[in-house]
Amino acid sequence: MEILPKTLSTTNAIRSGKLTASANLEQKIAAVEKHDSAVRAFIEKYYDDARKSAAQVDAKITAEKPVGRLAGLVVAVKNVIAVKDRRLTCASRMLENYLSPYDAAVVEKLRAQDAIIIGSLNCDEFACGSDNTKSAFFPTVNPVSFFDEKGEITNANASEKYVPGGSSGASAAAVAADFCDLALATDTGGSIRCPAAFCGVTGFKPTYGTVSRYGMADMAMSFEQIGPMAPDAYGCALLLSVISGKDYRDSTTSKTVATKAPDASFAASANNAKIRIGVPKEFFEGADPKVAKAVKDAMARFASKTGCELVPISIPAVRFGIPAYYLLVYSEFASAMQKYDGLKYGAKPEANEELVPTVSKVRTANIGKECKRRIMLGTYITTKEHKDAWYTKALKARAYVRAQFDDALAKCDFIIGPTMPNLAWKIGEKAADPLQSYLEDVLTVPANLCGLPAGSVPCARIGKLPVGLQVIGKRGSDYETISLMAQIESSLVG
Amino acid sequence: MDSSELTVMIGLEIHVQLATKSKLFCSCNTDYQTAAGPNENVCPTCTAQPGTKPFDMNAYAFEQALRIALALGCDRMRDSVTMQRKHYFYPDLPANYQRTSTPIAEGGSLAGVSITEVHIEEDPGRYDLKTGIVDYNRAGVPLLEIVTDPVITSPDHARKFLEELRAILDYLGAARDVESGSMRADANLSITGHNRVEVKNINSFHGVFSALTYETSRQKNMVKNGLEPERETRHFDEDRDITLGLRKKESVDDYRYIPDPDVQPIAITKEQLNRINASLPELPRKKMERFRGQYGASDDEAHALCMELAMADAFERVAKKVDPKLAAGFMRGTLKKQLNFRSWNFAKVAQKEQFIIDTLLLLSERKVTDKVAEKILIDAMDGKAGQKTASQYAESAGLIGVQKSGELAEIIEKAIAENAKAVLDYDAGAAKALQFLAGRVMAMTKGRADPTTVQELLKKRLSK
Structure with a gap:
């Protein structure tokens, strides 16, 4: 018997009337109410609005009116994405009470396709972090910390609390804990794929320019994309088909066409014999041997089931990924954060002094340590004196990495490897040394440096901790990449 | 040293607002002058609300910029232009950086003034220091900056250059009304061999002339008296027609320019330039x-x-x-x-x-x-x-000329009768007396008579 992806069975049940949108929502609300005190994924819950939307969807279905592609599916949104008249905090004191005056493009699209928006989700402050411990409000806990063998939360008092990954840790946690059917997250250097891997869900970062960033608070603009998180690849494909497409309000989407919705042949292996999958040795070199083995086993199993060819390759430029990525991220982030001066919105300065001390005081008091570190480094390396030595060189390194990945993808259809070199760590474990945390991004940042589509699909568990397998595709092959993820997913079942 | 021997070199940076309906990176109306009130013509994007990005660039604005560059005779057009971010903190700047492009074109000259480059940028909002009110209606209005080489030799020369520039902008209809504050300039000025001084806040064509006149004589006087003008930025006070010291140029401003990651490079094609050139008036x-x-x-x-x-x-x-x-x-x-x-x-x-x-x-x-x-x-x-x-x-109004000689003759007779002394003076050889009499006649005709005819008739009459 074929096992349907969870998202597909939920959407089928709602469309056929077996499950009402309202009942689906109430199940999610019940789960949130029961377990979010332990997981701490939500910043704000929109139950009232959500119940109204669910009732409207049910009315449409009862009246046999056409419904949107996400009809009745409960979606939670990372709180760096604007929802009109709701707090857009970016998990920062700076914007703690800032109400967004507009909907992000992706939120407009969710509404247009009858999604039920349940609330906003925690993350690292301004998406700066890899483990969700850098939220100015509270850390989100990886739900697997509380899981029993069946993957259900039974031990909410577990003493060993693992990070959910970051920066979209709460988006992955909310999907893993069944607080929502789908979640919207953002990925600047792995912020979707890392938490997907750590929490055992599926996440996808689209090709740069595929999804409008209008309404997504900036971290590093030339790297980031909004992307889907779901229990399965089908959910990612479905959500991506809704949120992708050209938007004049984000000029980097100008050449984009919307990714098609998953159809009947979505996860079929039509021409797998012709598919060549590159396996870069650099992706395994620094990885935890247990993780490396789990990923290799999953790859072998997939290849033998589908007939895809695994091709050992080498991409030496991977080692430039982290320095190039962080230097450019600092530069762009320092620029993006320039607007938070306390004069227009968000945190207000206490004293009304001269401009410079007023702005400095409000920024000092309301921006967290990791963000400050990035702003200061970014400011330093873009000054006239240091620009050539750092910023300009990092741009060159980025071009170099990009050229090598393009070259590899000219010879193969996809690149695969682990998503993260290590398993999720315990909360507090890497707090002392930010470099330790940066190095965890080594396998995810190349896709952002190069603008390539990349996703993470769960492939194993070591103890209770999930392992993610990463698939990187050619620029623009978002549908095909998620489709391959779906095939990997089904090859690992049973 | 005679100050008249001192030569001055002036360079100008002129900002003109391009005549467009909507802003450069959003669809808000550009009409900040007659807007109902502060912050009426604004949206999340031009107030830099978290999450907003620049829209697709206003293609019409860019086209106007290209038209102006071509009309100025710029002969080195770039084939690609990048928007950059220029960072500084000021309340009139919604994101605390200004978007400003790399040069669109270089070369060209006008009234003997060579053009260094032209580029496009976003106007900031307006910040009223006295009330603390910030108005973003103007924020994001497309500006063209025209930078000249420092080759202008006098305030008069600057005026000639600006007159021709204004004429070109007028012919193209590419700029907003240049008299109503939509043209602004910064100047740099130095006496040859001495420090360079920048003058900011010049807000009209006339202001450029006044500011340069003041600053030229200020610097010439200093040099004449053996003083060295300081390397500094000065502020033009339009009400008083003088420049005032603003800040010392001890350190160089560092705007930390980076290419704006949100804006794709803009291509300029040969076909586009040919089309625009062909359509210039x-x-x-x-x-x-x-x-x-x-x-x-x-x-x-x-x-x-x-x-x-x-x-x-x-x-x-x-x-x-x-x-x-x-x-x-x-x-x-x-x-x-x-x-x-x-x-x-x-x-x-x-x-x-x-x-x-x-x-x-x-x-x-x-x-x-x-x-x-x-x-x-x-x-x-x-x-x-x-x-x-x-x-x-x-x-x-009775202004049609007194042509009937009868009427004029009557008036002449009357003038002679009333001014007997002048007639005697004329007879005694005083040529001035004829002018006086002619003046009387002109006054009596309220200027309607042709002065030459009056003189001729008077002479004839008096020689009798």
Whole structure:
């Protein structure tokens, strides 16, 4: 018997009337109410609005009116994405009470396709972090910390609390804990794929320019994309088909066409014999041997089931990924954060002094340590004196990495490897040394440096901790990449 | 050292607002001058709300920028332009960085002033220091910055350059009304061999001239007295027509320019440039040349007529009805004097074109004198002529020339009778007395008589 992806069975049940949108929502609300005190994924819950939307969807279905592609599916949104008249905090004191005056493009699209928006989700402050411990409000806990063998939360008092990954840790946690059917997250250097891997869900970062960033608070603009998180690849494909497409309000989407919705042949292996999958040795070199083995086993199993060819390759430029990525991220982030001066919105300065001390005081008091570190480094390396030595060189390194990945993808259809070199760590474990945390991004940042589509699909568990397998595709092959993820997913079942 | 021997070198950075309906990176209306109130024409994007990005760039604005660059004769057009972020903290800047492009074009020259480069940027909002009110209606309005080489040799030279620049902008219709604060300039000025001083906050064409005049004489006086002008930025105070020290240039401003990651590089293609070049109107220099050839206008007349497109066009229509030379002289002299006196442009009297034609016809038929023609024109400009035609008005105001010799002879007799002493003086050989008598006659005719005729008739009468 074929096992349907969870998202597909939920959407089928709602469309056929077996499950009402309202009942689906109430199940999610019940789960949130029961377990979010332990997981701490939500910043704000929109139950009232959500119940109204669910009732409207049910009315449409009862009246046999056409419904949107996400009809009745409960979606939670990372709180760096604007929802009109709701707090857009970016998990920062700076914007703690800032109400967004507009909907992000992706939120407009969710509404247009009858999604039920349940609330906003925690993350690292301004998406700066890899483990969700850098939220100015509270850390989100990886739900697997509380899981029993069946993957259900039974031990909410577990003493060993693992990070959910970051920066979209709460988006992955909310999907893993069944607080929502789908979640919207953002990925600047792995912020979707890392938490997907750590929490055992599926996440996808689209090709740069595929999804409008209008309404997504900036971290590093030339790297980031909004992307889907779901229990399965089908959910990612479905959500991506809704949120992708050209938007004049984000000029980097100008050449984009919307990714098609998953159809009947979505996860079929039509021409797998012709598919060549590159396996870069650099992706395994620094990885935890247990993780490396789990990923290799999953790859072998997939290849033998589908007939895809695994091709050992080498991409030496991977080692430039982290320095190039962080230097450019600092530069762009320092620029993006320039607007938070306390004069227009968000945190207000206490004293009304001269401009410079007023702005400095409000920024000092309301921006967290990791963000400050990035702003200061970014400011330093873009000054006239240091620009050539750092910023300009990092741009060159980025071009170099990009050229090598393009070259590899000219010879193969996809690149695969682990998503993260290590398993999720315990909360507090890497707090002392930010470099330790940066190095965890080594396998995810190349896709952002190069603008390539990349996703993470769960492939194993070591103890209770999930392992993610990463698939990187050619620029623009978002549908095909998620489709391959779906095939990997089904090859690992049973 | 004689200060007149000191030479000054001036460079200008001129900002003009491009004439567009919407802002550069969002669809808000650009009309900040007549907006209902502060922050009426704003949206999340031009107030830099978290999450907003620049929209697709206003293609019309970019096209206007290219038209201006080509009209200035820029010969080195770039094939790709990148938007950059220029960072500084100031309340009028919504994101605390300004988007400003790399050069669109270089080269070209105007009135002997070579152009360094032109580029496009976003106007900041307006911050009123006294009230603390920030108004973002202007934030994001497309600006073109024209940078000249430091080759301007005097305030007068700067004025000539700006006059021609304004004419080009007027011909293209590519810039917003340049007189109403939509043109701003920064200047750098140095006495050869001495420190360079920057002058900011110049907000009108006239202001450039005033600021440069003040600053030139200030620096020349310093140098003459053995003092060295400081390397500094000064602020032009338009109310007082002086410049004031703003800050010392001890450190170089560091704006931390980076390419704006949100804006894709903009391509400029050969086809685009060819198309724009082909659609450019006849430009002022070309038109002046043609007016000299076609209408026999003097250099001075051609220049004055061609500095404003509406005037040049009106002249060509007038020249079809009356002698072009008479028209050129009158429009350059009498009309232009009256416009300058009122600080008006021709557009303000454009609907009086037929009146001007009629006045010139009266003049060419010698029905009115030059003086009366000027008076009719002044009255028309002041609204005193109402809906009347020039000849109706001249008739009703009794300004049609005293041509019947009988009438004039009577007046002359009267003048002689009333001024017996002057007549005696004239007889005694005082030539001045004739002028005096002629003046009396002119006054008695209220200027309607032709002065030459009056003198001739007087001489004849007195020699009897």
